[in-house]
Amino acid sequence: MTNPDQRISGRRVRCPICADEFFWPDEPTVSLHNAEHDRYELVDISALSPAKQADLARRGYRECPNPSGDTSRHFLPATYANYADPLVVGLVGASTSGKTHLLTAMIRQAYTGGLRPYRITAAALDFRRHAHFRENYIERFERGGALPATKTGIIDAADILLLRGPGGERPVTFFDVAGEDLESPEARNRASRFLVGADAVIFVHASDDPLETRRPAAASENKSFDLAIERLQGIDGSGALPATIAVTKSDRLRYQPPADRWLRRGDEQVLDAARIRDESRDVYAYLHHIGAGASLRPFESFARTTMHFVSASGGDAVGEAMDKWFPRGVRPTRVLEPLVSILAMTGVIPGVEAEKVGKP
Amino acid sequence: MTGTRTQFQVEQAVFGWSNERPGVQLLGYSFASEQEAQKWKIRLIDHVRMLPIGNAPVPDTAWSYFRFDGGTAALLYRTVSSAHSTGRNNSRALIGMSGSLTTSVALGFALKGFLGGGEQSVRDGARLIVDPETCGVSEDPREYAQAWWTNVAAILARMLDEPGRPVSIIGCRDDCRLMMIVVLRAVVEDQRLARHGHLPFDSFSTYEDTHDTSVVDLPDLVFLSKRPSGPGVVERVVVDLENDTGEGPNLDEATRILDRFVKRQPALDSVPAGRAAAGAPAGYDSGTPWESHEDGHANGYSTRSGGEVRVTNRRQEPATQHTTALRNAESLEKFTTELGRLRSLCQSKQIRQQVRGELDVRALDTLAGIVETDLVRQLGSQVLETAYGKSLSDVDDGTALKHAAEYLRRGQSEVLAHLLGRAVEKRSPNDARDAGFERWRNDDPFVAPNRRRRMAPLVQRAKRARYLPLISVVAVVALLAVVFLLGVLAGRSPATEQSAAPAAVPSTVPVPTQPAVAEPVSKSVAGAVPAGYRVFSFYKADELYYPQSPCEKAQGGTWLCRWDTPPAIPAAVPVAVPVPPGQVPGLIDQAAGHIGVRRVADWGLELNDA
Secondary structure, three states: OOOOOOOOOOEEEEEOOOOOEOOOOOOOEEEEEOOOOOEEEEEOOOOOOHHHHHHHHHHOEEEOOOOOOOOOEEEEEOOHOOOOOOOOEEEEOOOOOOOHHHHHHHHHHOOOOOOOOOOOOEOOOOOOHHHHHHOOOOOHOOOEEEEOOOOOOOOOOOEEEEEOOOEEEEEEEEEEEOOOHHOOOOOOOOOHHHHHHOOOOEEEEOOHHHHOOOOOOOOOOOHHHHHHHHHHHOOHHHHHHOOEEEEHHHHHHOOOOOOOHHHHOOOOOOOOOHHHHHHHHHHHHOOOOHHHHHHHHHHOOOEEEEEEEEEEOOOOOOOEOOOOOOOOOOOOEEOHHHHHHHHHHHOOOOOOOOOOOOOO | OOOOOOEEEEEEEEEEEEEEOOOOEEEEEEEOHHHHHHHHHHHHHOOOOOOOOOOOOOOOOOEEEEEEEEOOOEEEEEEOOOOOOOOOOEEEEEEOOOOOHHHHHHHHEEEEEHHHOOOHHHHHHOOOOHHHHHHOOOHHHHHHHHHHHHHHHHHHHHHOOOOOOOEEEOOOOOOHHHHHHHHHHHHHOOOOHHHHHOOOOOOOOOOOOOOOOOOOOOOOOOEOOOOOOOOOOOOOEEEEOOOOOOOOHHHHHHHHHHHHHHHOOOOOOOOOOOHHHHHHHHHHHHOOOOOOOOOOOOOOOOOOOOOOOOOOOOOOHHOOOOOOOHHHHHOHHHHHHHHHHHHHHOOOOOHHHHHHOOOOOOHHHHHHHHHHHHHHHHHHHHHHHHHHHHHHHHHOOOOHOOOHHHHHHOOOOOOHHHHHHHHHHHHHHHHHHHHHHHHHHHHOOOOOOHHHHHHHHHHHHHHHOOOOHHHHHHHHHHHHHHHHHHHHHHHHHOOOOOOOHOOOOOOEEOOOOEEEEOOEEEEEOOHHHHHHHHEEEEEEEOOOOEEEOOOEHHHHEEEEEEEEEOOOOOEEEEEEEOHHHHHHHHHHHHHOOOOOOEOOOOOOOOOEOO
């Protein structure tokens, strides 16, 4: 376990936002955000007491040097490099597949103690970023409002959490970009660049409502999956990348086997690799049955893959276009299962059982 | 320079939700090629979504106007009325050349709501014909400026705090935003704030949900419903009209600017640009009013220079901020205005350094090309129109024709001869042919060696010595001098002069060639000197002022002045006059050349002996 007070200075860090690697400088300065003027101010904290230094560092930022010079100015939490082995998790899926709803429900559940059975607690590492995520997504979600589409062209991370557990303290950066960006073959599209630095990927497949999609059958291609997989496979060691497939909007399948069985179980309380394998088997069968073979590509492409039925909201939103809401509020179901699998496969949840997760 | 504005065509594109390819897609367009459509899809797709900020409502419609490289522009109309869901709204874009689809036309379009419907015509591949005359902004911005006095003054004050930065406005009512853009653009133009580095707000958006540096091509002036809480870096002037009255060192100046605008008074050249000007007269006097000074942090932490302020990299070409307008100037007036603005800015060594960084060899060559070809021709046309009337119509008259033919025979300027030759040829081909032949004969270097262009060998030598950039600079400076000299000859209308020529530059006239030989005179003067003004000594003769040198401020409100070289006019008397500080470098130049100038409206009253 890493001691947060022990500064790991001069270590090589990969910025989750621009995906550049650089040596984290050992300087007694942090950038503090001045809310009044909405800008970062570099301050020298060397003259302050250690306690104050630690406090400011926890709330402060450090500007990424972005050696490639290909990204606008961006800042990382000043303590980002204090923790070994940061984790970058990206969500991949088509437009309206439910990525944002899943991520919102997932982070909300993690905050409400949903990872406690695994002895993991979640806190914000980047306070400003989390406040933004909370204001724009979690609060709206909790009020029962449907979430807006994700803006295209966004290259920034959605949230950066600090997970504390038996595997140590690990910063976890979540990326949620627009489905259109993930499906764009445009080489200059930078929104999906997070894939370069991703340590794990959650592939999101929505169980379609034919009335919504106006298509009787599943698409023969999953463009966002295909492009992401091809790009990931171009990176060394990507075969070992943990991946999980989340079948979102599974509440539409709540009366259909095999989804009904899993949805009724609710959130799991223990890590059980065999059970995860069973669920993966059922999801595979379901996707294969409905002709969504294209969405099974991650299973064939990565060595460790799990599959889950999830429901972020518990039902479909109703209402007019710009004012959709969930009439019975939100009832997330099994939204943490994909994250738990990822955490097990990346060592955040350690142990023998965790090592079996996602393996055949 | 530009003729009557005529109708022009613009391309159209429609964005919206697609069930066939789930997502917000380009649904229809009028482009001839799919490749062109894809190019515009990539440029605009990231700007089409209307997303809320927190729980603040999203307006029903929004207008955005963008300018892109290559002289193109797009006006985007977004509406949520038929959206698939939040952020998956429909949008319609008009795309054309920025010279036709100008900011003013775009604003006129938006204010008149011309894009309320008609998506079907776009899907059918129809271009739209735009009549710019019907798209003008008919409302008087002064009335709105008066009505919104507090808000406009607050925005101006914040602009003065950080000149040159793009602006984000929070808390402006949806239905007031377009007119607020009109008002701000009018103030900047009327009070010539661009000369002090302020943006002319050529691009705008009435609604954005983020305004940090990660947004590519974000317009210069945008409106937000509330301050976004995102972690991005904001490098803009942010004015929250609900909480910000503009209180600070520049509010008084902002109020004065607004007052002059509302009263239709011309710009004062003393508009300070930034904290240095308002709060640190010493820095202003030293000619570095635009340098940013880092303040110590109030919390007891030392703020390191460079940590807070960095020039925006929002634009794709951050290195072309100062000289872009100059290089894109399409007319002589625009070029001279921009050059004047740039010269004013370049009193700061730091800005000059940035300008040099922008003007590499290629960029300087571009400028030289504009000067040596386009502008010279435009100037030549003006000179000839002065002598021969509009479109050289006087050449129809026999006497004027003879006069013109005589120039064709013996005139030194190839440009004038070429321009005049076409007019003569139309009226009398025989005269044109004869004159042309004689000119050609005279052009024999052995017959008329002085006919050779004086610049040509210089350029050739410079090319050999690889000093072309230096020569280009010389050419720019030389042209500027010619512009000043020809300004009077060209006889531009007062309206043109007011809108195009920098007020800071006193008009110059030919002067007695030799200054008189006399002993220098020194004495102290005193009187009313407006805040921020400098006192300059002149010899005054008839209507002309012959600049001498800047006076030194002495104790007790007096100024110590010196008069060195009186003109060769017996009645010349030494006077001292308060002048805006921006005019001092020009006056020093004119003093060196013994050039007389006319009095400028914003000079102060002559001072008396102390």
